[in-house]
Amino acid sequence: MTLVLPVSTEPAIPAEGAPEIGRWRRLPRNAKAGVIILGFFILTAIVGPYVTPYDPGYQNPSLSASLQAPSAAHLLGTTQSGQDVLSQLLVGVRLTLELAFIVGAVATALAVIGGVSAAALGGVWDEILSLVSNVFLVIPALPLLVVLLGELPQKGQTATILVLSVLGWPWGARVIRAQTLAIRNRDFIAAARETGEKTWRILAFEIVPNQVSLIAANFVNTVLYAIGASVALAFIGLTNLSSWSLGTMLYWAQSQDALQLGAWWWFVPPGLAVALIGTSLVLLNTGIDELSNPRLRDAHSASRIAGQRVRPTEPTPVLANMQPRRSPVAAFLHSFSRSSLLDGNGKR
Amino acid sequence: MAFLLRRLLFYAVAAWVALTANFFIPRAMPGNAIQGIMAKFPGTLQPAAYKALQAMLGVGNAGSLWHQYVSYLNDVVHFNFGTDVTEYPAKVSTLVGETIPWTITLVGTATIIAFLLGTLLGILAGWRHGGWLDRVLPGLMFLQAVPYFFLALILIEVLAIRLNVFPIGSGYAQDVVPGWNWAFISSAVAHSLLPALTIVITSVAGWMLQMRNVMITTVGEDYVLAAQAKGLPDRRVIYTYAARNALLPQLQGFGLALGFVVSGAIIMEIVFSYPGIGLLLVNAVTSDDYPLMQAIFLVITFAVLLANVIVDILIVFMDPRARVSEVTA
Numbered sequence: 053m054t055l056v057l058p059v060s061t062e063p064a065i066p067a068e069g070a071p072e073i074g075r076w077r078r079l080p081r082n083a084k085a086g087v088i089i090l091g092f093f094i095l096t097a098i099v100g101p102y103v104t105p106y107d108p109g110y111q112n113p114s115l116s117a118s119l120q121a122p123s124a125a126h127l128l129g130t131t132q133s134g135q136d137v138l139s140q141l142l143v144g145v146r147l148t149l150e151l152a153f154i155v156g157a158v159a160t161a162l163a164v165i166g167g168v169s170a171a172a173l174g175g176v177w178d179e180i181l182s183l184v185s186n187v188f189l190v191i192p193a194l195p196l197l198v199v200l201l202g203e204l205p206q207k208g209q210t211a212t213i214l215v216l217s218v219l220g221w222p223w224g225a226r227v228i229r230a231q232t233l234a235i236r237n238r239d240f241i242a243a244a245r246e247t248g249e250k251t252w253r254i255l256a257f258e259i260v261p262n263q264v265s266l267i268a269a270n271f272v273n274t275v276l277y278a279i280g281a282s283v284a285l286a287f288i289g290l291t292n293l294s295s296w297s298l299g300t301m302l303y304w305a306q307s308q309d310a311l312q313l314g315a316w317w318w319f320v321p322p323g324l325a326v327a328l329i330g331t332s333l334v335l336l337n338t339g340i341d342e343l344s345n346p347r348l349r350d351a352h353s354a355s356r357i358a359g360q361r362v363r364p365t366e367p368t369p370v371l372a373n374m375q376p377r378r379s380p381v382a383a384f385l386h387s388f389s390r391s392s393l394l395d396g397n398g399k400r
Numbered sequence: 401m402a403f404l405l406r407r408l409l410f411y412a413v414a415a416w417v418a419l420t421a422n423f424f425i426p427r428a429m430p431g432n433a434i435q436g437i438m439a440k441f442p443g444t445l446q447p448a449a450y451k452a453l454q455a456m457l458g459v460g461n462a463g464s465l466w467h468q469y470v471s472y473l474n475d476v477v478h479f480n481f482g483t484d485v486t487e488y489p490a491k492v493s494t495l496v497g498e499t500i501p502w503t504i505t506l507v508g509t510a511t512i513i514a515f516l517l518g519t520l521l522g523i524l525a526g527w528r529h530g531g532w533l534d535r536v537l538p539g540l541m542f543l544q545a546v547p548y549f550f551l552a553l554i555l556i557e558v559l560a561i562r563l564n565v566f567p568i569g570s571g572y573a574q575d576v577v578p579g580w581n582w583a584f585i586s587s588a589v590a591h592s593l594l595p596a597l598t599i600v601i602t603s604v605a606g607w608m609l610q611m612r613n614v615m616i617t618t619v620g621e622d623y624v625l626a627a628q629a630k631g632l633p634d635r636r637v638i639y640t641y642a643a644r645n646a647l648l649p650q651l652q653g654f655g656l657a658l659g660f661v662v663s664g665a666i667i668m669e670i671v672f673s674y675p676g677i678g679l680l681l682v683n684a685v686t687s688d689d690y691p692l693m694q695a696i697f698l699v700i701t702f703a704v705l706l707a708n709v710i711v712d713i714l715i716v717f718m719d720p721r722a723r724v725s726e727v728t729a
Contacts, residue, residue: 085538187414189656192704194663195681195697196421202685202693203426276545283547284667288682302550306671311553314561323550330545335538341613 083339089332093325097149100142108139108296122317129317132308140296141321147297148279149329151213155278158217160271163224164263168255170225171232182229185222193219197281201290208292212285216278224270231263269340276333283326298322403723407712411705418701422694423472427465481695492695495680500699502571503676506592507665510599511658517600518607519650523643525608526615533612540605548664552598552671559594566594571675595672599665606657611650618646648719655711659704666700 076084105126112134120130128137170181197215204211235241236259244254260267285291286299289307293300305311305319475481481492525533543551560568567573572587618624619642627641666678673679677696684692716723 082538183410183413186410187417190411190414190659190705190708191418191701192659192663194659194667195700196418198681198685199422199425199693199697202688203690280547280664284549284664287547287549288667288670288685290685306549306553311556311561311671316557319550319553323547323553326550327542327546330547331538331542334541334545338541338609 080339080342082335082342086332086335086337086339089328090336093145093149093329093332096142097146100146104136104139104142106136106139108135108143109294111135128321129315131304131318132310132313132315137301137318137321140301141298141325143296144298144301144322145325147209147295148282148299148326151209151216151282151297152275152278154213155216155220155282156271156275158213159220159274159278160224160267162217162221163270163274164228164260164267166221166225167228168232168259170229171236172251172255178229181225185225188219188222189226193281194284197285198288198290201285207290209295212282212291216281220274220277224267224274227266227270228263231266232259235259235262265340265343269337272333272337272340276330276337279326279329279333298326404712404716408709411709415702415705418698419473419476422698423469426690426694476698481691481698492692495692496677496695496699499675499677499680502674503666503669503678504703506595506674506676507599507662510596511603511661511665513596514600514603515607515654518604519611519647521604522608522611522650523615523638523646525612526619526646527638527642529616529619537609540608543601544603544605544609546602548598548602548668549671551602552595552668555594555598556671567591570673591672592674595668595674598668599661602664603661607650607654610653611646614646614649615642618642621645644718648715651711651715651718655708658707658711662700662704 079087112130114134120126120134122129126136126138128141130136131140166181166185170178197219200215201207201211204215241254241258244258249258282291282297283299283302286293286297287302287306289303291297291300293303299322301322302319305315305322310316310318479493481496521533525531525537528534556568560566567590570591572578572584572591576584576587578584621642624637624642627637632641666676666681668674669676669678670682677700681693681696683689684696
């Protein structure tokens with residue numbers, strides 16, 4: 053006979069008083085790290101432009117101010133024309149994040165509309181929408197963006213937002229369409245239909261709210277794409293070069309030979325900021341993945357059952373077969389107990 | 401075979417969409433593009449270059465839209481992208497043709513190496529879930545988020561300028577003459593090592609993460625447990641049972657991600673002044689050379705489509721379901 057005891061040392065569902073803390077503690081470690089790093093940059097984007105030590109565009113005419121290494125006066129050094137790198141960075145983070153979040157919101161909205169309507173309309177419409185999104189997925193985005201932006205008369209923040217949003221929805225639409233098809237046949241949808249709810253109401257209030265985690269993941273992904281693409285486009289000069297974003301900072305550093313001049317403080321801060329924001333988004337997405345697929349959780353999320361670590365993927369342990377870890381003294385004392393009969397099958 | 405035929409048909413549609421978009425984008429723009437280019441070369445625009453503009457952008461009275469469209473398609477089929485505007489009298493197709501071998505050799509080789517390495521690491525990380533490879537994951541995610549060109553700047557700074565291990569910039573040394581001789585080839589290889597390293601470092605993490613996640617899910621399948629229960633050696637269970645099945649989604653992902661990888665890699669060429677198609681693209685952007693931009697867009701798109709066809713052929717070889725009848729992708 054084996055005994056199966058549903059013992060878990062996980063705290064029970066937290067009391068109403070402190071739901072937030074409980075939720076935070078249950079977040080995968082990756083997601084926590086992502087939230088913290090991203091939060092730091094969002095904070096920078098909000099307060100950054102108000103706390104710049106210098107005007108980011110101010111070109112110091114004195115020669116001694118040019119290409120200074122980081123110092124107390126210029127914490128991140130100066131550019132070739134004597135501009136303060138820290139001030140540019142503080143302003144640049146806002147512009148880049150602003151663009152990325154707007155693109156994320158617009159493209160995700162398009163993806164939801166496209167995906168849900170493809171699944172809802174079905175038939176020919178579904179085929180057409182799927183074909184369009186698949187075609188846009190297979191055509192490399194960057195050269196197309198270059199052609200589109202290159203021939204636009206006005207390059208700048210708005211143009212980039214527009215073009216990135218228009219090209220950023222296919223992947224999300226594909227995923228959301230599949231999920232809508234999966235939800236559509238559930239009982240609660242049938243119930244809603246029986247009660248006479250209109251189709252658009254079912255779509256907007258029954259189906260979409262049930263995909264919130266998917267939509268959130270798609271938003272994070274799109275923001276990541278927007279940051280990468282906008283920085284790359286700015287780096288090759290396809291934006292308003294008189295504004296300060298992380299991409300234009302890198303553009304000026306590259307075009308004014310920061311590397312050859314040995315001015316690492318000029319290109320490392322904006323590049324590192326892009327990399328860190330990107331990392332936080334990847335971490336956040338991995339966290340969302342882990343929440344929805346317990347198999348992906350790392351070893352840290354193991355729960356302790358009878359003193360042994362058990363990963364979520366492993367079968368629920370059969371306690372009778374598990375030797376709880378005991379100190380030698382405790383083991384000796386335990387051997388006299390009745391429950392010691394259950395230890396190790398016949399190994400005693 | 402039906403699977404492959406349907407895929408080929410799909411790529412034909414994708415190619416047609418790209419061609420048509422390329423035709424209509426300049427014509428749909430508010431006219432400033434063409435005015436800009438005319439203003440940029442007042443009087444100096446050669447008749448042949450003007451003809452090129454007509455073909456690509458529809459400048460002047462080039463006949464009805466349908467007529468323009470047909471003659472444009474005809475030109476593209478014959479690789480005739482007209483004469484370049486800025487580097488007259490060079491043909492656009494010659495300019496593009498000179499740079500393609502560089503990019504395909506560099507980006508192609510490095511991407512395949514990164515894919516194979518990442519997949520192998522992903523197999524190991526997925527099998528030993530929670531092992532040491534998992535511990536370096538956050539570091540790998542960081543590398544994945546680094547823009548190619550930024551890592552390129554860092555690597556040049558550290559490995560080429562500070563440590564002087566690799567040569568800086570360009571495709572080959574100044575003092576060798578391009579040709580099929582040892583001096584040139586060795587120089588070209590030496591100059592491509594750092595760009596290749598950049599591609600491998602930034603893209604390996606993505607392949608690894610994807611393979612790891614699929615692998616973890618596959619390892620949990622019953623047939624893997626059954627294989628282990630039969631007492632098969634771990635090696636066999638990992639590679640012939642788990643990895644082989646996990647590889648299919650990985651290959652499909654490879655096809656889809658190819659566009660992103662190629663885009664990142666060609667921008668990186670600027671940092672290295674590598675004589676590839678990326679550098680040409682940037683030069684086209686800075687000099688508002690629209691016919692060149694459009695030709696490059698078409699060439700890159702077709703290269704990616706072709707790579708996708710190859711991926712699909714591989715899938716047919718690996719996935720028996722694709723050989724029967726139903727479309728899986």
